[in-house]
Amino acid sequence: MPNNTLxxxxxxxxxxxxSGHQRLCCNALNGGLSDSDMPAPVTFRKDLKWQHGxxxxxxxxxxxxxxxxxxxxxxxxxxxxxxxxxxxINNTYRFPATYEKLLQxxxxxxxxxxxxxxxxxCNLACRMCHPYSSxxxxxxxxxxxTNAYTQVDMEFLEKTSWVKRSRLFDVVRExxxxxxxxxxxxxxxxxxxxxxxxLDLLIELDFAKNISLExxxxxxxxxxxxxxxxxxxxxxxxxxxxxxxxxxxEYVRWPAKWDKIYSNLQELKYWSxxxxxxxxxxxxxxSNLTMPSMKKVADILVGExxxxxxxxNVDHPTCMRPEVLPDSVRASIALDAAEHINSKFGExxxxxxxxxxxxxxxxxxxxxxxxxxxxxxxxxxxxxxxKQNLLDLHPWFKEWYDVYQ
Ligand code: SF4
Numbered sequence: 206m207p208n209n210t211l212x213x214x215x216x217x218x219x220x221x222x223x224s225g226h227q228r229l230c231c232n233a234l235n236g237g238l239s240d241s242d243m244p245a246p247v248t249f250r251k252d253l254k255w256q257h258g259x260x261x262x263x264x265x266x267x268x269x270x271x272x273x274x275x276x277x278x279x280x281x282x283x284x285x286x287x288x289x290x291x292x293x294i295n296n297t298y299r300f301p302a303t304y305e306k307l308l309q310x311x312x313x314x315x316x317x318x319x320x321x322x323x324x325x326x327c328n329l330a331c332r333m334c335h336p337y338s339s340x341x342x343x344x345x346x347x348x349x350x351t352n353a354y355t356q357v358d359m360e361f362l363e364k365t366s367w368v369k370r371s372r373l374f375d376v377v378r379e380x381x382x383x384x385x386x387x388x389x390x391x392x393x394x395x396x397x398x399x400x401x402x403x404l405d406l407l408i409e410l411d412f413a414k415n416i417s418l419e420x421x422x423x424x425x426x427x428x429x430x431x432x433x434x435x436x437x438x439x440x441x442x443x444x445x446x447x448x449x450x451x452x453x454x455e456y457v458r459w460p461a462k463w464d465k466i467y468s469n470l471q472e473l474k475y476w477s478x479x480x481x482x483x484x485x486x487x488x489x490x491x492s493n494l495t496m497p498s499m500k501k502v503a504d505i506l507v508g509e510x511x512x513x514x515x516x517x518n519v520d521h522p523t524c525m526r527p528e529v530l531p532d533s534v535r536a537s538i539a540l541d542a543a544e545h546i547n548s549k550f551g552e553x554x555x556x557x558x559x560x561x562x563x564x565x566x567x568x569x570x571x572x573x574x575x576x577x578x579x580x581x582x583x584x585x586x587x588x589x590x591x592k593q594n595l596l597d598l599h600p601w602f603k604e605w606y607d608v609y610q
Pocket of ligand 1: 212213214215229231232233234276277278279280291292295
């Protein structure tokens with residue numbers, strides 16, 4: 206069997222997006238099953254054979270004959286430049302035994318991993334987020350749709366989560382015996398009833414002890430209820446979304462408060478130290494709003510609190526990419542942060558990659574007028590509704606602020 210096209214996920218994973226649409230995996234382009242053979246959303250499915258269907262079987266066949274499905278382009282691109290792809294992470298670390306069987310020609314389909322976007326319910330309205338991932342952002346846009354930077358279909362968003370309108374729990378009861386890994390995404394999963402009921406189901410069925418649970422969470426609502434439930438699982442990996450620190454954090458991740466988040470981070474540090482199988486990793490974005498605080502991100506989150514960190518360069522919306530800064534300051538802010546981080550954390554793997562990104566950003570050409578305009582429109586709209594002001598923290602945007610509405 207070819208080893209450079211095979212991926213375990215189309216054979217062992219059910220990945221469901223926010224509105225109940227099935228995906229190849231959470232990394233595939235547009236979900237990966239969006240052609241004419243796409244399965245119906247799981248809310249319409251009466252059967253429990255969610256891992257079967259024309260679209261996913263085509264992907265499996267393509268891989269098995271040694272071809273690379275185009276919808277997996279993100280993985281192929283990373284591998285082409287020598288970086289580790291989502292495919293390689295899953296084949297090598299999460300499911301080495303399943304991968305070995307695939308290489309031996311055993312293409313059995315079974316359920317070992319769930320990737321579940323439980324919906325868009327969220328108590329934060331982060332500036333780079335999308336209303337389909339944050340109900341608070343959707344409500345803000347819906348208050349003033351004429352002036353908003355994007356539109357939302359509130360009727361669609363107000364439907365209850367797909368979880369309760371589908372047979373997910375029946376699928377898990379019937380096919381979940383081999384589950385090893387569950388990845389939960391939101392919105393904010395820790396404020397969703399469905400998420401709690403789902404954990405209770407895994408505990409009640411006695412599947413939890415075999416499962417590595419992974420979350421993306423804004424960690425605003427952690428606490429003993431969750432630590433008790435999580436103690437039933439084999440391990441828990443919490444990806445804490447923290448963008449910038451202090452006042453930069455509060456501007457991006459409105460209306461969260463940094464002091465509360467800082468004390469929650471200390472609590473999570475204690476929780477992680479209680480059991481080797483509890484892990485917290487900081488997921489932090491590098492955007493045009495967080496770049497000025499990257500020195501402190503490294504100093505506080507890595508230097509002081511000693512967390513693992515994973516840095517994500519914002520790609521969408523394009524107007525919030527890190528390079529969307531006026532020419533007058535882009536290189537100096539990027540290189541100042543790069544120099545500081547390099548001198549203090551030169552050997553740190555994730556931070557040394559951030560330094561490389563910052564050095565590249567410093568040399569990029571001016572952002573397009575469209576991105577400048579989209580950025581200012583988005584910030585002004587949010588500032589009006591939140592009683593904040595972009596220029597208080599980022600005065601260099603004045604040259605665009607006065608030009609665009
Ligand atoms: S190759 Fe990559 S995109 Fe395709 S299913 Fe595997 S992890 Fe997902």
